[in-house]
Amino acid sequence: MSEEILKVENLKTYFFTASGVAKAVDGVSYTLKKGEILGIVGESGSGKSVSASSVIRLLPKTGRVVDGTILFEGKDMRKISDKELRKIRGSDISVIFQDPMTSLDPVFKVGSQMVELIRTHNKVSKEEARKIAVENLALVGIPDPERRMNAYPHELSGGMCQRVMIAMAISCHPKFMIADEPTTALDVTVQAQVLGLLKELQEKTDTAIMLITHNLGIVWKMCDTVMVMYAGKTVEFADMKELYKNPLHPYTWGLLDSIPKLSDTEKAELKAIPGTPPDLRLTGKCCNFYNRCPYATDICREQVPELVEVAPGHKVACHHQNGVETLVRGKEAASDE
Amino acid sequence: MSDQPILQIRDLCKDFKVRSAKLFEGPKQLHALSHVSLDIQKGETLGVIGESGCGKSTLGRCVVGLHSVTSGDIIYKGKNLKELHTKEERRNRHKNIQIVFQDPYSSLNPRMTCGQLIEEGLIVHNLEPDKKKRRERVFAMMQKVGLDVQHIERFPHEFSGGQRQRINVARALILNPEIIVCDEPVSALDVSIQAQVLNLFRSIQKEFNLTYIFISHDLSVIKHVSDRIAIMYLGTVVELCAADKIYHNPLHPYTKALLSAIPPDSPFETREQIKLEGDIPSPIGDMKGCPLAGRCPYATARCHEERPQLREVEEGHQVACFLMEQGKQN
Incomplete structure (x- = not known):
């Protein structure tokens, strides 16, 4: 369990646009061990997806990894050639994207897309590849897989398409899977089916999964470790249960408090985080959260907080919470009112 | 609750015609809503929840008048909305029942400024002919919904999603409506912004x-804002109850499944797991029996034959399921 499969340190991915440099990912560090599920949570634009696609260089032309190290099984992913990378993509590392309906090619049958993938990475005949594809479709719970091989993506429902995507992702026995909001486009009952399937497969094959989501409920259900991102930075990284019991960063507090909970009995006003996320072209000179943070002081406006390990496996980037906890959750907010 | 409800929906049906897949076949009927009946009291929040395609948005649009109804009645303050004959009456309906749409990015005209968007309703309904006073009302409304009045000349693309949704709320609110239909107003927003908008509502x-x-399709949001909740499945209301009851005492199998499918509030929570197999059936064509019959783990032969009606099981708790009826008899 302790074998590290992916280690990312101080990753910086910038987008060079006409209107300036957007620091989409500006200092992200995490480690992923074999057989673990890492959850990445954050709001839209916080750099969750970009930090994942930086690992396999799936960035648009304007984006570039400018700093940091990405080690996948000890290999430096920033240095390897495109040829090597192509071998890794799809076989050792596979990706499940957010929208299943658009990530499958609409003009090819599901079966031929799967066969193509399998034959790219394995030396097998067409018939054998077909057999593997049918087996995988059956594994992800698609009824009548033989017949579904001849279906076009538009003939399948969203949940079915996502199952096909998962079947494709596992068909080359990857060591590491990136699931980029795999259930956001799906209904809750279908979401539960897909998540259950992912967890089951992960336990069976011992694959490491990076699960990107904005839904904390999914994190509680699925993940072993969690990274919270805000405006391109890792603000907190911890064991999932530790993060729930003992969150340290004010942004994590805000995130936890602003979600309406099903088990709430009284209808109190939600504790919203005031303001909006910062412009990514202007970040990087201070704590990115300072203008929304009720606990902010002068130092937050002047210095970028470092990501510090405050307890084994629990890292936090806040001037007031590194080492000695000086803030009390909810205290400042209460005196505000 | 003894007062006359402000809005009564009686046996509402809405069918859409869809082209058949076969060449020479006539159009088919898609039953978006079948026999929906609801009462809404003044000042309450009725939450409507269901998965995509269950007809919840169609219901909202029928109430506002964006869809004509196929059969059934919508009665607003004792007046059937089908029988509005004069222009005046129709205007009045549109003024008093407003809607806030889901997508704040596409529901605002990109060529109008924030101020124009908000005052548009006042001009259409001719409520404030004086230009200066109209502006004043726009200013007041912008402050009320938490928009910076300096931004009155800005265009929608200059606002963030949460602010745009505030413009939408202001647009609806400036007409002084009695009912606002909120069609997934927060589902396009991030959680921290979502909480701000929910607080505003x-x-x-x-x-x-x-x-x-x-x-909404998000049960925790619905439970947070609503007094009563209607759970819809495939064009019908399957359960109607007070907001707290849905969590503590869900009765319909679909409601239970929906609850167990929702990701937990904490890592230590355990819930009863009820899994529904398969996908939602198609609403096209004639339906027989309970809409859930094909996926329900408790389905009996009767469920496939007859359609259960919404019945009161406890005070203020209605369920459309044969299981509940039998439970009562036993």
């Missing part, structure tokens, strides 16, 4: 004594 409801029909 709550505070203006108190201030203007508004009635909401709040449509």
Whole structure:
């Protein structure tokens, strides 16, 4: 369990646009061990997806990894050639994207897309590849897989398409899977089916999964470790249960408090985080959260907080919470009112 | 609750015609809503929840008048909305029942400024002919919904999603409506912004004594804002109860499944797991029996034959399921 499969340190991915440099990912560090599920949570634009696609260089032309190290099984992913990378993509590392309906090619049958993938990475005949594809479709719970091989993506429902995507992702026995909001486009009952399937497969094959989501409920259900991102930075990284019991960063507090909970009995006003996320072209000179943070002081406006390990496996980037906890959750907010 | 409800929906049906897949076949009927009946009291929030395609948005649009109904009645303050003959009456309906749409990015005209968007309703309904006074009302409304008045000349693309949704709320609110249909108003927003907008909805409801029909697919949001909740499945209301009851005492198998499918509030929570197999069946063509019969783990032969009616099981708790009826007899 302790074998590290992916280690990312101080990753910086910038987008060079006409209107300036957007620091989409500006200092992200995490480690992923074999057989673990890492959850990445954050709001839209916080750099969750970009930090994942930086690992396999799936960035648009304007984006570039400018700093940091990405080690996948000890290999430096920033240095390897495109040829090597192509071998890794799809076989050792596979990706499940957010929208299943658009990530499958609409003009090819599901079966031929799967066969193509399998034959790219394995030396097998067409018939054998077909057999593997049918087996995988059956594994992800698609009824009548033989017949579904001849279906076009538009003939399948969203949940079915996502199952096909998962079947494709596992068909080359990857060591590491990136699931980029795999259930956001799906209904809750279908979401539960897909998540259950992912967890089951992960336990069976011992694959490491990076699960990107904005839904904390999914994190509680699925993940072993969690990274919270805000405006391109890792603000907190911890064991999932530790993060729930003992969150340290004010942004994590805000995130936890602003979600309406099903088990709430009284209808109190939600504790919203005031303001909006910062412009990514202007970040990087201070704590990115300072203008929304009720606990902010002068130092937050002047210095970028470092990501510090405050307890084994629990890292936090806040001037007031590194080492000695000086803030009390909810205290400042209460005196505000 | 003894007062006359502000809005009564009686046996509402809405069918859409869809082209058949075969060449020479006539069009088929898609039953978006079948026999929906609901009462909405003044000042309450009725939450409507269901998965995509269950007809919850169609219901909202029928109430506002964006869809004509196939059969059934919508009665607003004792007046059947089918029988509005004069222009005056129709205007009045549109003024008093407003809607806030889901997508704040596409529901605002990109060529109009924030101020123009908000005052548009006042011009259409001719409520404030004087230009100066109209501006004043726009200013007041912008402050009320938490928009910076300096931004009155800005265009929608210059605002963030949460602010745009505030413009939408302001647009609806400036006409002084009695009912606002909120069609997934927060589902396109991030959680921290979502909480801000939900708080806004709550505070203006108190201030203007508004009635909401709040449509969403997110049960925790619905439970947070609503007084009563209607759970819809495939064009029918399967359960109707007070907001707390849905969590503590869900009765319909679909409601239970929906609850168990929702990701937990904490890592230590355990819930009863009820899994529904397969996908939602197609609403096209004639339907027989309970809409859930094909996926329900408790389905009996009767469920496939007959359609259960919404029945009161406890005080203020209605369920459309044969299981409940039998339970009562035993």
